[in-house]
Amino acid sequence: MSVRPRSLIALIAALAIAASGCSPELPGSAVASGPNAAPAKSDNRSGDVFGNLKACDLLGATTTPKGFEPPVVETAESDNGCATRKRRYGSARLYLVSEAGIDQLSAGQGTKIPTKVGERDAVEIPGDAGKQACTVAIAVTPNARMTASTGLNKGTNEEACALSREIAMAAEPKLPRGN
Numbered sequence: 126m127s128v129r130p131r132s133l134i135a136l137i138a139a140l141a142i143a144a145s146g147c148s149p150e151l152p153g154s155a156v157a158s159g160p161n162a163a164p165a166k167s168d169n170r171s172g173d174v175f176g177n178l179k180a181c182d183l184l185g186a187t188t189t190p191k192g193f194e195p196p197v198v199e200t201a202e203s204d205n206g207c208a209t210r211k212r213r214y215g216s217a218r219l220y221l222v223s224e225a226g227i228d229q230l231s232a233g234q235g236t237k238i239p240t241k242v243g244e245r246d247a248v249e250i251p252g253d254a255g256k257q258a259c260t261v262a263i264a265v266t267p268n269a270r271m272t273a274s275t276g277l278n279k280g281t282n283e284e285a286c287a288l289s290r291e292i293a294m295a296a297e298p299k300l301p302r303g304n
Contacts, residue, residue, distance in 0.1 A: 173223045174266055178301070180196075180198075183207075183219055183221075183292075184196045185209070186295055188211075188292070193217065194210055196208065196209040196219075202222055205223070207220075213278060214277065215275060215277035217273070219273050219274075220272045221269075222270050227246065227248050227263070230250075230260075235252035238250070242294055245264055252282045254276055258275065259286035260273065271293070273296065275289045
């Protein structure tokens with residue numbers, strides 16, 4: 126078998142790059158995800174309070190058993206967002222926002238109502254995107270939040286808020302404890 130020198134050099138470079146991604150000298154920690162995962166610890170070395178926590182893992186745990194489509198990555202509010210929908214019912218979204226707390230969240234067409242989810246400060250915003258819509262946002266740190274939003278095809282803001290609250294309450298124990 127004849128191997129071209131360029132191909133051999135490219136192969137060696139690719140292997141070197143791939144091998145450098147797994148170094149025992151680099152610090153880090155694994156973060157479990159899924160419905161029974163323990164809360165993530167805040168490791169701010171990367172600058173993101175959420176670490177390896179993924180929005181789709183949190184959203185899917187609540188919506189998939191209700192017949193929603195598998196969640197897909199969405200990046201409208203942050204780089205760590207997720208959306209799903211259920212035909213003839215509506216849609217749901219969950220975002221992990223590491224650059225803005227609940228105080229920076231816009232109420233849109235609704236009004237922020239202070240509340241608690243677990244022991245955490247939160248706001249509920251019925252009607253934020255018009256009728257049949259609601260967002261529940263949980264403070265993770267003063268400058269980081271999780272938002273759960275629902276938009277229904279038919280129904281009321283309160284019905285949308287019920288699903289947003291359910292998603293937020295299921296996700297809250299898995300969120301990192303802020304600094």
